[in-house]
Amino acid sequence: MKKRGELKLSDSSKGWLKRLKTGLRRSREKLTDQLFDIFLRTTIPGEKVWDDIEEVLIQADVGIKATLKIVQDLRERVEIERIQDPLQILGLLKEELIRILGDSKEPLLLANKLNVLIIVGVNGVGKTTAIAKIAHRAMKGGLKVLLAAADTFRAAAIEQLEIWGERVRAPVLKHQRGSDPAAVVYDSIHASQARGVNVLLIDTAGRLHTYVNLMEELKKIKRIAAREAPKSNIKTLLVIDATTGQNGIAQAKLFDEALKIDGIILTKLDGTAKGGIVVTIADELRIPINLIGVGERLEDLCEFNANEFVEALLSRDI
Amino acid sequence: MFENLSTRLQTIFAKLRSRGRLSERDVDDALREVRLALLEADVNFKVVKNFVLAVRERAVGSEVFESLTPGQQVVKIVYEELTKLMGLTPSKLVFAPKPPTSFMLVGLQGSGKTSATAKLAYYLKSLGKRPFMITTDIYRPAAVAQLKTLGEELKTPVFFMDLRTPPLEIAKHGIKEAILNGYDVVILDTAGRLHIDETMMEELRKLREEIHPHQILLVVDAMTGQDAVNLALAFKEKIDFDGVILTKLDGDARGGAALSIKTVTNKPIKLVSVGERLNCLELFHPDRMASRILGMGDILTLIEKAEAAVDARKAQVLEEKLRKGQFTLEDFLNQMQQLKKMGPLNQILGMLPGISGLPAPKNLQISDDELTRLQAIIQSMTPEERRNPNIIDGSRRLRVARGSGNTTQEVNRLLRRFHQIKKLMKQFDSFQGIRLGRKIFLS
Structure with missing residues (x-):
């Protein structure tokens, strides 16, 4: 439901699961329900069923701790309520995963305000591409966009953002390579205010969360944003690659400790990885997932939908 | 935060080591932990399954139960199977007989x-x-x-x-x-x-x-x-x-x-x-x-790094000073510069046995900019202050801060860090196998 004062990035009338099934040029076979197979093979939920559920969750990168917890809870419930129907168990599992992931969240963008999205993450997760996709959707929705090239570290990162800027026709504010990223942020906020920009997207350098100095640099960026644009809607979004395993939890934890992460963009869901680590992240840190990347085209960015995500998580592909 | 795999297995096997004879159940308990640790380390589900099976097969065989030190025997089997899985020798890049x-x-x-x-x-x-x-x-x-x-x-x-x-x-x-x-x-x-x-x-x-x-x-x-x-x-x-x-x-x-x-x-x-x-x-x-x-511990890598970066003679002098409790701010600066050449400090600490389980002190990390600043601060001190940082009181701090173009907070931070390093050096002595660690660090 569209609330008052909330801006949608664009209408995502088509679910991303549908996109995966129909839109992508990928050689994806039809998604069949892996757990469904399992449950068809059994009549009574015996030990094997629980092992199979465990296997499916772990193979989806949900992580051993969260998996054991989910299976344990489910087992208890099944025993207490004397559930016999395997499909009902499957339904309860989905329900539990959806509950953990949560669907309701604050709107990402607010109307009549400058929206500042600071995009952070480790190296190679797809920050710049995600920014281009967000910019593309925001511009299609008639919003005024500015991109800030605050990755002043990596070779050609600025050029990369500039090329994306040209493709989506959004202006890019940049300094030289090696300059202070906080200065880029400072300038970009003042430029946004002067030009009446709706959405300012800040591209930051990829960094491993274990480098304390580099995390300090991000804190500074956020401080400057808060100081220079106190009345704006500032959101710090962490980009996580769906291929990431259990390290994703460490990433989320340390980025959150340093910056207070408002939401997650889960990228590269068009491969064979399931991105199950976000279940653990949602469970342990209560960080909502906002957007997902499902392909290489500019249109391949969708709003997160827990129901569809869980369907895909429990399904078999290729 | 998850414990890392090394610490995890260390704890499990410490338990095993401390016991006398092992029952089949002891082995299963240990292997359950091994399984969890490997899954947390992102080893593939099926690979873990096979690995644990292979270890179990050997572990519950006569090998372990007849051994006087069954715990160590399990450790040995896990290590051997793990090494077998990883390959035994480094695989070098192969060059063509006729370039390019x-x-x-x-x-x-x-x-x-x-x-x-x-x-x-x-x-x-x-x-x-x-x-x-x-x-x-x-x-x-x-x-x-x-x-x-x-x-x-x-x-x-x-x-x-x-x-x-x-x-x-x-x-x-x-x-x-x-x-x-x-x-x-x-x-x-x-x-x-x-x-x-x-x-x-x-x-x-x-x-x-x-x-x-x-x-x-x-x-x-x-x-x-x-x-x-x-x-x-x-x-x-x-x-x-x-x-x-x-x-x-x-x-x-x-x-x-x-x-x-x-x-x-x-x-x-x-x-x-x-x-x-x-x-x-x-x-x-x-x-x-x-x-x-x-x-x-990844001792071998560390030795290679240390050999490449550390000036052996300087390090010897430093060790001498350290032993006599004469480690000064100047030595500190010197050491920071050498460490810088070896790579991030947390990475180096991770390679030391016994240390890998400790959380690396966060503010020990140092960037090039910071190094320059540290240098400026230390060089703004009098020789007496550098030898004996304890005499640096409020007014001296202010002078040093002004002289080096920094705030007193920064001077304080440096002094804190110096004391931390000093403490860390002392800690090294108390760890098992650290004699080696210190040798690597300092000689």
């Missing part, structure tokens, strides 16, 4: 191919080779510009063509150019692609068939989860490869993907990237990786 040798780097988007290409060029240069880089990534915005910039830093040529040229054309022209100019190694960077993208995989297959690279190296992110197996198998089946470059190992990822890939494809991990700097590509030592996983 060509390496082609392939992998998913964001795995770090372009950085690895430049780092490989640096690595080859250090072996006395003359590398030549070619980029065939016509898709990712500014991929060419990225490699060009890195090439300039390395003073190594980068070949590229118009973005409308097919990758195969670019590769052919590039190799011709390399031969013409007498380069002996060609590194071919390719665009990142999904292993299920048939069109893009077909492009690689064509490159392989027409160019015949001597070695195809799959670049894999050390943080990869369960999917590592899928992607490695797909790359093996569709284009085949000779070895793996594991990137981003400088984080806290436990790199279980390395184990998985080696097991399911039987392709060796050849090189690992352990930092953002161009000199951060190293040969992969499977035995060391296994030791590291088992908490024995």
Whole structure:
């Protein structure tokens, strides 16, 4: 439901699961329900069923701790309520995963305000591409966009953002390579205010969360944003690659400790990885997932939908 | 935060070691922990299953129960199986008898191919080779510009063509150019692609068939989860490869993907990237990786690093001073400069046995800028202050701060850090095996 004062990035009338099934040029076979197979093979939920559920969750990168917890809870419930129907168990599992992931969240963008999205993450997760996709959707929705090239570290990162800027026709504010990223942020906020920009997207350098100095640099960026644009809607979004395993939890934890992460963009869901680590992240840190990347085209960015995500998580592909 | 695999196994086996005889149940308890630890380290589900089965089979056999030290016997079996899984000896890069040798780097988007290409060029240069880089990534915005910039830093040529040229054309022209100019190694960077993208995989297959690279190296992110197996198998089946470059190992990822890939494809991990700097590509030592996983510390790597970076004579003097409690701020500065050469301090600490379980003191990390600042602060002190920092009171702090263009908070921070290091040095003494650690650190 569209609330008052909330801006949608664009209408995502088509679910991303549908996109995966129909839109992508990928050689994806039809998604069949892996757990469904399992449950068809059994009549009574015996030990094997629980092992199979465990296997499916772990193979989806949900992580051993969260998996054991989910299976344990489910087992208890099944025993207490004397559930016999395997499909009902499957339904309860989905329900539990959806509950953990949560669907309701604050709107990402607010109307009549400058929206500042600071995009952070480790190296190679797809920050710049995600920014281009967000910019593309925001511009299609008639919003005024500015991109800030605050990755002043990596070779050609600025050029990369500039090329994306040209493709989506959004202006890019940049300094030289090696300059202070906080200065880029400072300038970009003042430029946004002067030009009446709706959405300012800040591209930051990829960094491993274990480098304390580099995390300090991000804190500074956020401080400057808060100081220079106190009345704006500032959101710090962490980009996580769906291929990431259990390290994703460490990433989320340390980025959150340093910056207070408002939401997650889960990228590269068009491969064979399931991105199950976000279940653990949602469970342990209560960080909502906002957007997902499902392909290489500019249109391949969708709003997160827990129901569809869980369907895909429990399904078999290729 | 998760404990790392080394600490995890260390705790389990400490329990086992302290007991006398083991029952079958003890072994199962330990193996359950091993299983959990390996899954947390992102080793593939099926690989873990087989690994645990193999260990169990040996462990519950006569080997363990007849041994006087069953705990150690289990440790030994886990270690041996793990080493077997990782491969026994480092797999070196193979060069063609008739140059130029060509390496082609392939992998998913964001795995770090372009950085690895430049780092490989640096690595080859250090072996006395003359590398030549070619980029065939016509898709990712500014991929060419990225490699060009890195090439300039390395003073190594980068070949590229118009973005409308097919990758195969670019590769052919590039190799011709390399031969013409007498380069002996060609590194071919390719665009990142999904292993299920048939069109893009077909492009690689064509490159392989027409160019015949001597070695195809799959670049894999050390943080990869369960999917590592899928992607490695797909790359093996569709284009085949000779070895793996594991990137981003400088984080806290436990790199279980390395184990998985080696097991399911039987392709060796050849090189690992352990930092953002161009000199951060190293040969992969499977035995060391296994030791590291088992908490024995990556002593060998550390020794190599220390030997390369530390001025032995200076270090000896320092150790002497330390022992006599004369460690001063000047020594501190000196040491910081030497540590800087060895790489991030947390990384070094992680290699020491017994230390890997400790949380690395966060503010021990140091950047180039900070080093300059530290230098300025310390050099603004009088010789007396440098020898005996305890005399630095409020007014002295203010003077030092003004003299070096810093705030008193920064002076305070430096002094705190100095005391921390001093404390850490003392701690080293109390750890088992640290005599060795200190030797490495200081001599």
